[in-house]
Amino acid sequence: MNENETKQPETQDLREETAEAAPEVAEHDALGSLREQLAEAQQQTLYARAEVQNIRRRAEKDVSDARAYAxxxxxxxxxxxxxxxxxxxxxxxxxxxxxxxxxxxxxxxxxxxxxxxxxxxxxGITKIAAMGETLDPNRHQAMLEMPSDAAPGTIVQEMQSGYMIKDRLLRPALVAVAKKPD
Missing domain, CATH: 1.10.287 (Helix Hairpins)
Structure with a gap:
């Protein structure tokens, strides 16, 4: 036998093995694809649930704020x-x-x-303490500076009371702040 005759049966055997393995590989690829799709769908479901929960929390907070600050x-x-x-x-x-x-x-x-x-x-509307306090720009609005023996930045006069509604500023207190005498 020559060399070509011995290779042909081997090649034929290889083709048969490949043909038998092809359905298994295709089945394996389809299963892997389905698993990827399932994982992606599960991930999208988790994101959707989280988004719904975030929307629900925001809506509850908006309703709560509307009640508190209406x-x-x-x-x-x-x-x-x-x-x-x-x-x-x-x-x-x-x-x-x-x-x-x-x-x-x-x-x-x-x-x-x-x-x-x-x-x-x-x-829930409370008056803001001002006299003798240190100026807090989140609660007080300094209208002028006055020479005083008090520490600089201390409120020495209140021209208009400030108010809070719950934890939010309703109106700042209009105040005069101490400065070093000239």
């Missing part, structure tokens, strides 16, 4: 009423406060002021 604009408007009432009480001279005819009026105005403060407090 009265913000109304509260700002009422603060001007509280300011005017406070100025009216401060404008009453001491001798009129002692006058029998005015005592009832003064007492009524003071009671109204206390009730207004109480109502604001029940709705």
């Amino acid at each position: 009265s913000t604009n109304f509260a700002r408007d009422i603060l001007s009423v509280a300011d005017n009432l406070g100025r009216a009480l401060q404008a009453i001279p001491a001798d009129l406060r002692e006058d029998d005819k005015m005592k009832g009026l003064v007492a009524g105005l003071e009671a109204t002021g206390r009730e207004l403060d109480s109502v604001l407090g029940r709705h």
Whole structure:
């Protein structure tokens, strides 16, 4: 036999083996492809669930914020009423406060002021402490600097009270801040 005759049967055997293995390889490739698709689908499902959960949390926070801060604009408007009432009480001279005819009026105005403060407090609106505090630009608005013996940056005068609604600034306190005397 020559060399070509011996190679032909070997080549024929190899072709037969390859033909038998081809369905197994194709089946293996299809299974691998399906596994990849399944893994991708599972990953997309996880992302979708996480996104839905994030949207739900955001919506709950938005609803909570809407409830907590819905009265913000109304509260700002009422603060001007509280300011005017406070100025009216401060404008009453001491001798009129002692006058029998005015005592009832003064007492009524003071009671109204206390009730207004109480109502604001029940709705989470609190007055910002200012006098003697160090200037906090997140809560106070410095309107001017005044020479003072107090430490520089200390609030020495409050021109208008500031208020918080829950943990948010409703209105900054308008203040004068101490500076070193010249």
